[in-house]
Amino acid sequence: MADPFIWLTAAAVATTKIRLGFNICLVPQRHPIILAKQLASLDQISGGRISFGAGAGWIEEEATVMGSRSRSAGSGRWSISAR
Numbered sequence: 342m343a344d345p346f347i348w349l350t351a352a353a354v355a356t357t358k359i360r361l362g363f364n365i366c367l368v369p370q371r372h373p374i375i376l377a378k379q380l381a382s383l384d385q386i387s388g389g390r391i392s393f394g395a396g397a398g399w400i401e402e403e404a405t406v407m408g409s410r411s412r413s414a415g416s417g418r419w420s421i422s423a424r
Contacts, residue, residue, distance in 0.1 A: 362392030
């Protein structure tokens with residue numbers, strides 16, 4: 342599967358008005374410094390048109406593969422929204 346940041350960067354370069362983003366980024370699947378750099382770069386290239394949804398995932402096997410601690414379903418939710 343292609344990296345969504347690559348496709349969003351291509352869309353940012355090809356357009357000038359549409360908002361860019363994808364549903365949810367599973368943050369534990371990415372290195373935090375690289376993710377921050379990707380988001381900052383995309384934000385600059387797009388002129389601030391990015392929408393970012395962050396999630397931690399909910400499938401226990403997914404958390405195990407990524408080396409995260411698993412948690413019971415429904416144990417908490419959080420969201421960040423910035424404009």
